[in-house]
Amino acid sequence: MSIRKVAARAGVSTATVSRVFTQPRAVADETRRRVMTAAEELHYAPHPAASALARGRTCNLGIVVPDVSNSFSAVVTKAVDRQARREGYALFVAGSDEVVHDEEASARALAQQVDGLLLVSPRMPDDALLALADMTPIVMLNRLLDGIPAVLTNLYEATGHAVEHLHALGHRTVVYLAGPDGYANDVRLRGFRDACSRLGMEASELGPFAARFQAGVRAADLVLAASVTAVVAYNDEIAVGVVNRLSDRGIGVPSDIxxxxxxxxxxxxxxxxxxxxxRIPAAMAGTAAVELLLDLVRGRDAGLASPRELSAELVVRSSTGPARVAPDTGQDPAP
Amino acid sequence: MSIRKVAARAGVSTATVSRVFTQPRAVADETRRRVMTAAEELHYAPHPAASALARGRTCNLGIVVPDVSNSFSAVVTKAVDRQARREGYALFVAGSDEVVHDEEASARALAQQVDGLLLVSPRMPDDALLALADMTPIVMLNRLLDGIPAVLTNLYEATGHAVEHLHALGHRTVVYLAGPDGYANDVRLRGFRDACSRLGMEASELGPFAARFQAGVRAADLVLAASVTAVVAYNDEIAVGVVNRLSDRGIGVPSDIxxxxxxxxxxxxxxxxxxxxxRIPAAMAGTAAVELLLDLVRGRDAGLASPRELSAELVVRSSTGPARVAPDTGQDPAP
DNA sequence: ACACAGTCTGCAAGCGTTTACAGTCACAGT
DNA sequence: ACTGTGACTGTAAACGCTTGCAGACTGTGT
Known part of the structure; x- marks a missing residue:
């Protein structure tokens, strides 16, 4: 089932068979048909490794995510997988489990055998990223670094909106539950702090917590001890953990917090x-990232200039409501 | 950065460099050190495609799942990724979105460039599976087919336990909400039907539904129209959809249904x-599947005999409770 | 008739590794 | 001194495909 057998059977040279599969229009109709028939009869399919070796490209992409089973990562991955396949690429996936060392190792390993790499919320140091970018085209999601194309969201503003929303509901004391250190957490935190100080709200922080449900459950008791009326959590999983634990302890959400x-x-x-x-448009970000990446792969120098920015937006549902009269914080609202 | 440069720099032949990376102990200490130094100075790393071509193996595995962003799939994928990396393999992932044709196409495409393939709840026809198994070693999760190794769970029994549980709570009319056609659905359905008839319960079925939250929301109204007191859903997402919609309509879970x-x-x-x-031990299944697969890859003919069976078990929480007196079904219980 | 362009095909040299085989060398045994 | 052994290294032929180059052929314009 090598190209030679097919060539022999079709009575042509291997070059022709190769062309049939890579640039069909460069081959005469009649010849192409003969080759195709022979190929089918022999169940021939080109050998990807050989092809990769000869052409210098693999038609594979890779994605490194913090946690494969995290819902956000999973949605991004799904979109990336879909878009990659549509463009004729297969996809490697690697999860770092938030361990910087593994993240870097996985990325380097994949870099060898892909045409381009997607890094979701990477936490490795800047120079590691730059080194990687030297090995293969890379695009980042949720991380900013000069010289490396990225897809971002206006999370800073959106976080501000979240705080404004709470402020408008009468909340004056808010706590932010931090996630794993890194750009993703930083931008939320900055948005949170800045908005709080702008609005004159009392801001505090707890964490960092793992970006998981159980961490949220644990955080809830700390929140309660902190005497706040509102919580901004690093992600939905933590938030849900908080809500569940609060409910279990008889604290109403949003009536109390x-x-x-x-x-x-x-x-x-x-x-x-x-x-x-x-809301962070995960699927859209994944798709956009693949497009950006393929532009790079195909030599268009798009995106290096300024990162592509998508819009995040606050989605108000039922876990936020008017603030209760603040518990004994010792300070009254306006006189 | 090819092996030749390293060889030149270290003053040895390419064969020796190659051996340093593939069978270090076959090279004298002194030589090995020289080669390593040269390699590091040149930032050399072996070219995977070339290596794959020469050795006939890629050190890559692949997994095809119905839905990358589905929580169950994601957990399996995570475990597989972890175990694969631990064993020195990188992992391709492809989602089929429950489309049989895409599933088969993805699987075939991956089969070319992996040493082994994992198929999670595959829905393609038997002969397609057998054809695939001819191309590369495969292991299935949640599908049974003679001659292809698989990891399964005793879902039939566990489903029986679920029905018994409902029966014990006084339920006599149950509906099963089917998921996408295939082995996974079949085994649940059989377990459901058999247990119901064994216990003399009135069983009905609705569906098939997509294995998603929104499908569950839609299903809820059909459930309500069906006048049952209990529901067994294909998966958690559907179940949660049902619960949410029922709650929205003022139906208590588990007080009413x-x-x-x-x-x-x-x-x-x-x-x-x-x-x-x-509970289906997803992570464990993923890990076990990789081990089985690698046994095959490495030539041990394990697992072909009988599929590895893991134990599923009913986890009772708060969405099930004592049956209400049945609504006007027109028939009384025992006289 | 002839030159020329255009279309199609084949030749052969890679792409970067691996590995069977053979060669070299040092040393131990006789 | 000679052979045998073991440890190490090099030579060179794959692995299966791609592609620049050149040759063969057809048809057109003059």
């Missing part, structure tokens, strides 16, 4: 109360 | 009420 999440994963609509959350 | 899901995804603990569900 309001909770805001991030991502707008499917989860947000499934839990009770439905989660107010900052 | 009990709901059972499948998979025991993280979701099950996050929603209100927490979901009674049949």
């Amino acid at each position: 309001s909770v805001v999440g991030f991502d707008d994963t499917e989860l947000a609509e499934m839990v009770t109360p439905r989660l107010t959350t900052v | 009990s709901v059972v899901g499948f998979d025991d995804t993280e979701l099950a603990e996050m929603v209100t009420p927490r979901l009674t569900t049949v």
Whole structure:
């Protein structure tokens, strides 16, 4: 089942067979048909490794995500997979489990055998990223670094909207539940702090927490001890953990405490109360990232200039509501 | 950065460099050190495609899942990714979106460039599977076919337990919400039917539904029209959709209707009420599947004999409870 | 008739590794 | 001194495909 057998059977040279599969129009109709027939009869399919070796490209892409089973990552991956396949590329996936070392190792390993690499919320140091970018084209999601194309969202503003929303509901003391260190957390945190100080709200922070449900459950008790009326959580999973634990302890959401999440994963609509959350267009980001990446792969120098920015937006549902009169914080609202 | 440059720099032949990377102990210490130094200085790393071509193996595995962003698939994928990496393999992922044709196409495409393939709940016809198995070693999850190794769960029994559980709670009319056609649905359905008839329960079926939340929402109204007191749903997502919609319509779960899901995804603990569900050990299945696959790849003919069976079990939570007196079904219980 | 362009095909040299085989060398045994 | 052994290294032929180059052929314009 090598190209030679097919060539022999069709009575042509291997070059012709190769052309039939890579540039069909360069071959006469009659010849092409003969070759195709022979190929089918022999169940021939070109050998990807050989092809990759000869052409210097693999027609494979790779994606490295923090957590394969995280809903946000999964949605991104799904979109990427879809778009990649549509463009004729197969997709490697690797999860780093938030471990920087593994992330870097996986990325380097994949870099060898792909035409381009997608890094979702990478946490490795800048120079590691630049080194990677030297090996293969890369595009990042949710990370900013000069010289590396990226797809971002206006999360800073959207976080501000979330805080404004809480402020408008009468909340004056808010806590931010941090996720794993990194750009993704930084931008949320900055948006949170800036908005709070702009609006004169009392802002505090807890964490970092793992971006998981159980971490949220754990966080809830800390939140309660912090005497706040509102919580902004790093992502939906943490937010849901908080909500569940609060409910278990008899604290009403949003009657006693309001909770805001991030991502707008499917989860947000499934839990009770439905989660107010900052929607990040994960699927769109995945698709856009693949397009950007393929532009690079194909030599168009798009995107290096300025990162592509998508719009995140606050989705108000039922986990946020009017603030209760603040618990004994010792300070009254306006006189 | 080819092996030749390294060889030149280290003053040895390419064969020696190659050996340093593939069978280090076949090279004298001193030589090995020289080669390593040269390699590092040149940032050399072996070219995977060339290596694959020469050795006939790629050190890549592939997995095809019905839906990348589905929680169950994602957990399996995560475990597979982890185990594969641990064994020195990179992982291709492809989602079929439940489309049989895409599933088969993806699988065939991947089969070319992997040492082995994992098929999660494949829905393609038997002969397509056998054809695939001719191209590359494959292992299936949640599908049974003579001659192809698989990892299964005793879902038939576990489904029986779910029905018994409902029966014990006094339920006599149950509906099963079917998922996409295929083995996974079949085994649930058989377990459901058999248990119902064994226990003398009135069983009905609706569907098939897509294995998604929204499909469950839609199903809920059909359930209500069917005048049953209990529901067994194809998976957790559908179950949660049902629960949510029922709640929205003022129907209590479990006070009015009990709901059972499948998979025991993280979701099950996050929603209100927490979901009674049949736990399928997804991560364990993924890990086991990789081990089985690698046994095959490495030539051990394990697993062909009988599929590896893991145990699924009913996890009782709060979405099931004592049956209400049945609505006007026109028939009384025992006289 | 002849030159020329255009279309199609084949030749053969890679692409970067691996590995069977053979060669070299040092050393131990006789 | 000679052979045998083992440890190490090099030679060179694959692996299966791509592609620049050139040759063969057909048809057109003059």
